[in-house]
Amino acid sequence: MTHVNVLDPGASPLDYYGFELRRHREAAGLTQKQLGDIVNYTGSLVGQIETARKLPTPEFSERVDAALGTGGLLSRLVALVMRSQLPAWFQHVAELEARATEVCTFQMGMIHGLLQTEAYARATLGALDRTRLDDRTAVHLARQRILDKEEPPAFWMVLSEAALYQEIGGPSTMRGQLARLLSFENQPRINIQVLPFTAGAHAGLTGSFNLYRFTSDPAIVYTESYGNGHPTADLDTVRDCSLRYDHLQAAALSLANSAELIRRVMEERYGEQAEADGDRVA
Template identity: 60%
Template sequence: MAHALSLDPSASPLDYYGYELRRQREAHGLKQSQLGDIIFCTGSLVGQIETTKRVPTRDFSERVDAALGTDGMFSRLVGLVLRSQLPHWFQPYAEMEATAAYISTYQAQLVYGLLQTEAYARAVLATGMPDDLEGLLAARMERQRILEREQPPLACVVLDEAVLHRPIGGRGVMREQLARLLEFSAHRWMRIQVLPYTAGEHPALAGAFTLLRFDDHADIFYTEDMIAGHMTANPETFKEASLHYAHLQASALSVRDSAALIARVLEEHYGEQDAVA
């Protein structure tokens, strides 16, 4: 079993977090159980985080900062820790996504990651049978913080109608997820459109893709398969993908009609009267 004092703080953000947590705790003369009492968790959890056996959450980090007076250090560090929990092949995209000024995405199978509820994300991530589901889930929720910024990216999301009908996690989870989409439909910097079945064939039959635009960086085209992600800044590729996306938006329902369809599917397929959580 790893001990915090034997950790190499330069090995990873998680190692650095655990090393600093123990150093700061001991500097305040606190045992793990005592710090746990102060921040309303068990001493065992504190120990597991100090030895990198558990990934810290943002809530945990904020409580530690308040308890130890560390001026937001752990709250700042936890973002790096959580991002490091993402699959290695996905991390470059996540870093670009976090700085994008404009996000345009088409999703054929699932709700876009930035719009997923925690329960929906858990059900999706569990299909990959990961070793650390909780770490991956926390990392996905952390990605969504870009939508809470004072100046969030302008996000345009086109969802295939199939996304609304596929019961990921069961009816209860879908009811919550579709309600979340309706909340986002009123967001100033968010446009959600549904591509209806009646649109027939379209340029993105090959699958989902995302376009990222930046104020000070070359634009990015991103797609992924079952194993890995693929990202390119090739201008011709981005131009062609942008044309495809424009066709998708033109074929999709308007924002208002999309919200009406989401609300109808929510009521007719995932209503509370016969829902199974």
């Protein structure tokens, strides 16, 4: 008899997902291979997910929900699975993002994670540690699903012009990342302003920060240091950062002028012709 690895569904969200996947597959009378054939994945992958040795993806979950008629169960569970795989110190931030009605962020050196492309995310996550990079990138990008909700949060980003020139992942990656920023031009709930070099001294010189606002809960400010996150609802801190954010928005370019600058940098610094000629300016 083939040994079957029986999961404890209470051990973790990943174990619970695998337990429910196996339960619904067996109830449908399908083998792992048969289910894999239906959803266009290998039976081996189905088995690895059922035994919590592989992370499910949102796409996998949607296909299996449709194949097994689970009413969206796995698609709902996958969000919990992905969040549980984030570094422990960052999991609370992902929960704040998921609950917030408004996210305001100031970014000094790189694009905020909610707007990153896969290539850009891989480059940032793999800068010092490339272990399990595929899984870590998938978990990182899964946070972006909050922007696809029926009522997504309003997202405001003030981005230092320096982040447009910080060449993360190479010219092709940067070209794709800046193109993604431009893709939000006509989406009123996602707003991107660039703080130009010409702004000089500004209210964000002390570093990047996020401000989360909620329907009925107090606002929370989040800052980061190496390997640690620092959320706080302290009223004085929230007031100070809210004022700082107002000043940053006032000093930043308009939405239209910001898009124009992003487009110019994308074409002049990271355009295919510039890459071929090797004439990018430092």
